Structures are given as structure tokens and as C-alpha cells.
Amino acid sequence: MEKKTFPRTRIQWLWDNMKGKRFLFIVALFGTVLYNAFQLTIPFFSQKVVDEFIAGENAAANLANNRDRFLMLIGMMVGITVLRALVVYADCMAYEHVSQSVLYKVRNILFHKIEYQDMRFYNEYRTGDLMTRVTGDLDAIRHMVAWVVRMIIEAFSLMTATLVYFFSMNVRMTLWLMAIAPFILIIIRVFRIKVGPMHALLREKLAGMNTSAQENISGNRVVKAFAREDYEIKKFDESNRDYSETNQKTQMVWLKFYPYIESCANLMPVVLMVVGGTYLIRGELTMGQYVAFSGLIWALANPMRMLGNIMNEFQRFSAASAKDMEIYYSEPVIVDAPDAIDKPDRLKGEIEFKNVSFKFEDGKYPVLKNISFKAEPGQTVAIMGETGCGKTSLIHLIPRFYEPTSGEVLVDGINVNRYKLRQLRKNIGLATQDVLLYSDTIDGNIAFGDSHISKEEVLKFARYSQASEFIAKMPEGYDTIIGERGVGLSGGQKQRISLARALAVRPSILILDDTTSAVDMETEKQIQNSLRKLDFNCTKIIIAQRISTTKVADKIIVLKDGVIAEQGTHQELIAQKGYYYELVKLQAGEEVV
Ligand code: GTP
Numbered sequence: 328m329e330k331k332t333f334p335r336t337r338i339q340w341l342w343d344n345m346k347g348k349r350f351l352f353i354v355a356l357f358g359t360v361l362y363n364a365f366q367l368t369i370p371f372f373s374q375k376v377v378d379e380f381i382a383g384e385n386a387a388a389n390l391a392n393n394r395d396r397f398l399m400l401i402g403m404m405v406g407i408t409v410l411r412a413l414v415v416y417a418d419c420m421a422y423e424h425v426s427q428s429v430l431y432k433v434r435n436i437l438f439h440k441i442e443y444q445d446m447r448f449y450n451e452y453r454t455g456d457l458m459t460r461v462t463g464d465l466d467a468i469r470h471m472v473a474w475v476v477r478m479i480i481e482a483f484s485l486m487t488a489t490l491v492y493f494f495s496m497n498v499r500m501t502l503w504l505m506a507i508a509p510f511i512l513i514i515i516r517v518f519r520i521k522v523g524p525m526h527a528l529l530r531e532k533l534a535g536m537n538t539s540a541q542e543n544i545s546g547n548r549v550v551k552a553f554a555r556e557d558y559e560i561k562k563f564d565e566s567n568r569d570y571s572e573t574n575q576k577t578q579m580v581w582l583k584f585y586p587y588i589e590s591c592a593n594l595m596p597v598v599l600m601v602v603g604g605t606y607l608i609r610g611e612l613t614m615g616q617y618v619a620f621s622g623l624i625w626a627l628a629n630p631m632r633m634l635g636n637i638m639n640e641f642q643r644f645s646a647a648s649a650k651d652m653e654i655y656y657s658e659p660v661i662v663d664a665p666d667a668i669d670k671p672d673r674l675k676g677e678i679e680f681k682n683v684s685f686k687f688e689d690g691k692y693p694v695l696k697n698i699s700f701k702a703e704p705g706q707t708v709a710i711m712g713e714t715g716c717g718k719t720s721l722i723h724l725i726p727r728f729y730e731p732t733s734g735e736v737l738v739d740g741i742n743v744n745r746y747k748l749r750q751l752r753k754n755i756g757l758a759t760q761d762v763l764l765y766s767d768t769i770d771g772n773i774a775f776g777d778s779h780i781s782k783e784e785v786l787k788f789a790r791y792s793q794a795s796e797f798i799a800k801m802p803e804g805y806d807t808i809i810g811e812r813g814v815g816l817s818g819g820q821k822q823r824i825s826l827a828r829a830l831a832v833r834p835s836i837l838i839l840d841d842t843t844s845a846v847d848m849e850t851e852k853q854i855q856n857s858l859r860k861l862d863f864n865c866t867k868i869i870i871a872q873r874i875s876t877t878k879v880a881d882k883i884i885v886l887k888d889g890v891i892a893e894q895g896t897h898q899e900l901i902a903q904k905g906y907y908y909e910l911v912k913l914q915a916g917e918e919v920v
């Protein structure tokens with residue numbers, strides 16, 4: 328996979344998104360240093376207690392004469408323990424707060440980025456993968472802020488403070504203990520090199536599994552229709568097992584390294600016993616100091632043991648943040664021109680294609696070749712042609728879902744790439760071929776493009792699209808909640824709601840992509856009638872296969888392999904005796920012609 332480069336490093340990126348909480352985060356970091364320092368004071372006090380009151384030369388006398396100091400030292404130990412607990416509590420809360428706020432912020436930005444992406448983006452990314460980015464990946468990032476950073480600071484502050492304290496007591500003893508450090512660093516480095524790619528792989532497997540789950544849930548009807556449940560379950564089981572095994576393998580990597588780290592960590596008390604014991608005998612170390620060394624040696628050994636865990640989590644963060652940063656820094660290609668014209672008014676709806684050719688970025692051949700036609704405001708243009716000839720691709724150029732490879736698409740005489748996208752698209756009502764409704768009420772679905780329209784308007788547009796009758800029969804009329812993607816409605820019913828939705832924005836350009844393919848002839852006729860009597864001016868581009876629809880159009884365009892094969896009115900095309908003529912014969916029977 329190609330390596331993506333970003334303008335900021337991962338840590339800089341985290342820092343950017345911590346804006347507003349950075350101060351709190353730094354306070355939290357200091358809190359971590361503080362409670363670790365507190366932890367070290369305990370052995371400091373116990374060293375004092377041991378040397379002065381238990382094992383020292385004048386221990387018995389001190390205990391008898393200096394009872395107050397003894398009690399004070401004990402009191403300090405208890406007090407600091409309580410204080411430390413409070414600091415730990417506040418500190419955890421602070422990390423949690425900052426991490427949640429980063430999570431919230433980044434998630435919103437990612438969603439915003441995804442929403443504004445081009446059509447091309449949706450061809451490229453799978454839904455399950457995008458879902459993983461806004462859930463699992465983001466959680467790894469939150470974990471980084473809330474836990475990994477804290478652990479790193481904890482390990483470092485503990486080690487640093489301990490070393491400072493150890494050095495202050497006995498330099499040579501400390502150096503002996505530190506002799507192990509270089510080995511640890513080498514081990515951790517090799518571990519990092521080994522485990523990094525595993526985490527990247529693991530993350531891909533998770534996305535794959537999520538995609539499989541998502542596709543099966545949304546495509547469950549197809550699975551059922553083909554009785555493929557068992558097969559799909561088996562397939563999912565495989566990807567689940569694959570994920571689980573990769574997860575285990577990733578964990579196993581650390582297990583391979585752990586014995587070495589553990590041996591190094593265990594070596595420390597041995598070094599202390601041998602070297603420290605010798606120093607004690609020679610009098611270079613007091614008994615209290617020996618107790619302090621021995622009581623604190625964990626503060627060097629434990630961070631070493633934790634390094635593997637920290638590194639694991641860090642690599643998980645690395646893999647996840649790369650995925651999220653890819654979306655975070657992605658930009659749609661089709662955007663407003665810097666000098667886009669501001670045209671808040673309603674467009675007239677004149678459409679012109681001038682020598683337009685188009686090829687999908689990943690496509691081999693051009694889908695549209697040298698298309699030229701014009702639709703005057705208010706006219707109806709019908710587009711027909713066999714499946715795959717490029718009809719949908721053609722109409723997608725009007726709202727600028729894609730840019731033509733060459734030629735120009737003009738609306739009101741101005742190239743569509745000169746408009747502000749929002750203004751252009753606000754003027755277009757589109758009923759797509761593949762109808763997608765939201766899990767909302769019928770009313771909410773019709774008013775999707777303009778949530779401010781009145782109930783009366785919704786009713787009117789439902790009437791226009793011949794939907795009012797069946798809606799009236801629904802259990803709760805317009806308040807009936809339809810399932811995801813319009814579950815609970817027939818194909819033709821969905822198409823009619825989608826038509827009402829397109830009309831409800833009172834567009835100056837109405838584009839219908841095979842919108843009446845699933846409704847009966849009679850209903851379609853009524854729809855055509857109401858489209859002619861709309862109470863607003865509107866140019867209609869209608870992709871249709873039925874002659875009954877195309878017959879009444881001002882212009883019919885017949886596409887063949889991306890080229891305009893025939894163009895003209897019904898009568899003109901019949902006179903040409905070409906494809907259209909054959910189609911009319913086929914659909915209506917020869918006697919009509
Ligand atoms: P029907 O809806 O079946 O009547 O076909 P259509 O005339 O609307 O065809 P459409 O414009 O959807 O597709 C024209 C050609 O472009 C076909 O050969 C498709 O395979 C191809 N095509 C459609 N969408 C994409 C895409 O996103 N990427 C690529 N590379 N090719 C596409």
C-alpha cells in the first residue's frame with residue numbers, strides 16, 4: 328500500500344486537536360509526575376525511620392527522646408499516601424476529560440470530511456472501513472491520550488526521580504544498576520520493528536471484518552433470497568478467526584521478548600544484593616540506604632516491564648492514527664472555484680452540454696463522447712438508451728458529481744464549475760436510480776431537502792408524485808416511520824417518495840433517473856401529467872425507457888455507447904426510422920406507428 332504523507336506528525340496532530348484542553352493536559356502530565364514523586368517519598372521517609380529509630384546506632388535513644396519526630400515521619404507517610412490517592416483521582420479525571428474532548432472533536436471533523444467528499448471517494452472507500460475509522464481507530468487515539476501518554480510519563484518520571492535519588496545516595500551503586508539499560512533499549516527497539524507491521528495488519532483485518540458485517544446486515548435480503556446464510560456465516564467466522572489469530576500473534580510477539588526484559592529486570596535485585604551487600608560490609612552504604620535502594624528498585628524494574636505494553640499500544644495508535652489522518656487531511660477534488668460566482672437567486676434552468684466527454688478516473692474507456700445538446704428553461708428532455716450506455720453518468724455531470732474530461736456543461740450559460748456547489752445543487756432536484764430513503768417518517772423523507780416546508784406543501788408534492796393515496800393507507804399516514812433504505816415500501820412506492828422529495832425543493836432543474844420504472848403505466852401517466860402542471864418553473868431531464876414518457880418530451884436524446892445516436896422530437900425520431908423507431912414498434916406494436 329502506498330505510504331501517505333501528512334502535513335503534521337502524529338503527535339503534532341494530536342496536539343492540534345487538543346486545542347482548548349492543552350493547559351489541562353499539561354497540568355495532568357504534571358499531576359502524573361507529582362503522584363509518582365509522592366510515591367518515592369515513602370521510601371525516603373522509611374529510610375529515615377529505619378536509620379534513626381530502628382537500625383541506626385542511636386536508634387533506641389532516639390525513639391525514647393525524639394518520639395515527636397518519629398510520629399511526624401509516620402504522619403507524613405500517611406498524609407502523603409492520602410494526598411497521592413487524591414492526585415491520582417483528579418489526574419485520571421483530567422486525562423479522561425481531555426481524551427474524550429479530542430475524541431469528540433476529531434470524530435466530528437472526520438464526519439464533516441466524509442460528508443463533503445466527492446462521489447469518487449465513496450467508490451474508493453468501503454463503508455465498513457470508514458465505520459472502523461470513526462469508531463475503533465478513534466478509540467485507539469483516545470486510549471493514547473488517556474492511557475499511553477500517562478504510562479510513558481509515569482515510567483519516565485518514576486525512573487528519573489528514582490535515578491536522581493539513587494545518585495544522590497550512592498553514585499557507584501546506581502551505575503551498577505544502570506548497566507542493564509542498554510540491553511533493554513536494544514530489546515525494545517527490535518520489538519518495535521517486529522510489532523509495528525502486525526498492528527497495521529491487525530487494523531486491516533478489523534476493517535475487513537466490519538465491512539463483512541456491515542454488508543451482510545444491509546444486504547441481508549439478498550443473502551436470504553439466495554439462502555446463503557450458512558455460507559456468509561462461515562465466511563464471517565473465517566474473517567473473525569483471522570482477526571482473532573492475528574490479534575493473538577501480535578500479543579505473542581511481546582511474549583517472545585518478555586523473558587529477556589524480565590531477566591534484565593530480575594537481574595537488578597541480584598546486582599543490588601551482591602554489589603550493595605559488598606558496599607554495606609565495606610561501610611560505603613548505610614543500612615537505611617540499602618533499604619531505600621531495595622525498596623525502590625521496582626521503580627526501575629517495573630517501567631521496563633511496562634515498556635512492551637506501552638510500545639504495543641503506541642503501535643496500535645500509530646496504525647489507527649494513520650487511517651484517521653488520511654481522512655482528516657483528505658480534501659474533495661470537486662470544490663468551489665476560488666473566484667466562484669455568487670448567484671443566490673433562483674436559476675432559470677437552461678442546460679447546455681458542449682462537446683462533453685467523460686471518463687471515470689479508474690475507467691478504461693470514456694463513458695461519454697462528445698455530447699452536445701441544449702435544454703431551454705422549462706423544457707423536458709428525455710434521455711434513453713440501452714443499459715450501461717452512460718445515461719446516469721451524463722446527468723451526474725449537471726450537479727458536478729463528476730467533472731467532464733473535456734467540454735463544458737453550462738447552466739444558464741455559465742459553466743457549472745463556476746457556481747458555488749451549494750447554490751448549484753440547491754437548484755437541482757434529483758431522484759436517483761438507486762432510491763435511498765432514510766429511517767425517518769414519510770413526511771421527514773419528503774421534506775429532506777428543505778426541512779422548513781409546511782405540511783400542506785408535503786401533501787401537495789406527494790399528490791404530484793401520485794404518492795398520497797398509498798401514504799393515506801399507511802398505518803400512521805405521513806408520520807409512518809419507514810425502515811432503513813425504505814424497508815416496508817414497494818419499489819414503486821419508494822420511487823414516488825423519492826420523486827416527491829426531489830420536487831419538494833422546488834428545483835429549477837429536475838432530474839429523474841428512471842424514477843418511474845417501477846410504477847404502473849397508469850400511475851406513470853398521471854405523474855407525467857402533474858409534472859407538466861407544476862406550480863414553479865422547472866427544466867426536466869428525464870431518463871426513461873417507456874415511449875409514453877418520452878413521447879411528450881420537447882426533446883429526446885438517444886444515447887448509444889456514450890454517443891448521441893439520435894436527437895429530436897418524437898415525430899422527428901420516428902421519421903428517422905432509427906433506434907427510437909424500432910423501440911416504439913417494439914413497445915407499442917406495429918399497428919400504432
Ligand atoms: P442503466 O442505468 O443500467 O440504464 O445504465 P446507464 O446508462 O445509466 O449507465 P451508467 O452511466 O451508469 O454507466 C455507464 C458506464 O460507466 C458503464 O459501462 C459502467 O460500467 C460505467 N460506470 C458507472 N459507474 C462507474 C464508476 O463509478 N466507475 C467506473 N470506472 N465506471 C463506472
Ligand code: MG
Binds near residue numbers: 718719720760840
Ligand atoms: Mg443509470
